[in-house]
Amino acid sequence: MNSALMPSVWRFVILVALQLLLLLQISQSAGTYFNILIYPLFIFFLPLRLATPYAILLGFACGMAVDFGYSSPGVHASAAVFSAFARSFLFGFFEPKGGFSGKENVFSPAYFGWAIFLQVLAAFLMLHLFWYFSVAEFTYVYFSTILLKTLAAWVLTMIFAVFYTLLFNPKR
């Protein structure tokens, strides 16, 4: 278990650091619609066999860590908890015929190919970002703002996430 989780621990450290040290600064100087949230990849790349409750608790921890940097307690955590919960449904939906073989450790292009990976990642990030901006605005008076921010952030984050995946090509 420990050795299986080690890559995730590293991803946690790298992604949160990346989020707070680089992307936070970028979005602060680039404007309200320029948001890249890369830390959800930590939740996305958690081991496939990890039970959903654990994924949710880990997502909560990750979200809170990011929240301390953003000084918005609970907002990122709420979105992370939601995407950790939604993750199992997304993976179930895109499960290959005959089920997972058991060899796949994480949902990455190395096991499933880029086509399926991109589809699942796109849906995953869309859900996460929509939830995040909903909680951040906290009122549906600004529903159009929420949608615009979600779309803008989704495009930017997708590009960044693909670069990250190409760079590290996670297998465990």
Place this chain on the structure above:
Amino acid sequence: MIKLLQVLLRNGGLLTFVVVEIICFFIVVQFNERQGAIFSYSTGLWGGNLLQQRRKVADYFSLQEQVDSLAAENARLQEILANRRMMQVPYRDTFYTILYDSISHIDSIRRRATRPEFHFIAAKVVGNTVNNTNNWLILNKGSDDGVKADFGVVSAQGVGGIVRHVTPNFSMVMSPLHPESRISAKVKKYGAFGSLVWEGGDPERMTLKFIPRHFNISVGDTILTSGLSSIFPNDHPVGTVIGAGEVDPENPYFWRLLIKPSQDMTTISHVYIVDNLFKTEIDSLILKTPGNE
């Protein structure tokens, strides 16, 4: 805490999701200024709305109670008004004439200078006729409420008749639309008084008799109670003149005026029974006078 975690992990994703999401929500509204403000504003709106709805329902069920208390309050105010109109300041007394205005705020002195003449009892019409030759009202207050025969009945708009019979809980009121009804009324403009009668037929037409011919009455003149009968308080609305004055054929020194009563007897519902506190005294005085026995 450990036990809670165990329960969450055993019961799968949904429960964990809901519980952790609630914790997140709590943290969000507790530690974020913006979200906290929106949350408290929304709950305030929602709570206020809820309270308002609850109040509406409660109001509906206490409607009868409120109507009763308003009627009682109206009776109290009508009583004050009628007594105020009867207020007697002893003008002969120079001391009072000068000082009355400056001392009138002191209640005990005002009570001495003025004496209440009327007591009002709020009542509701529970029976009414307008299309017979002899018309009667039935009110839901009777001798148990202090009602006696010969008490006047008024509504906020006009006069409602004279009590004739009482039972413990109800009273029978002779409507102004009764051939035997005689109500002492005056023309507001001159103070000239006459007798208001109903000559049958249209409940919207009454006749004011015995206004002397030398008064120049015009259509639209206001008719009030005269206060001379010891049944009704003075200056209570009665009606307006609707027809040009014609000479009374039976008595050519007087006008016979067509009056539209200000209280429509077909819709009368909330009334006040008027108790003149000095009626017995006045009646005994009349009886003492030779020729009036």
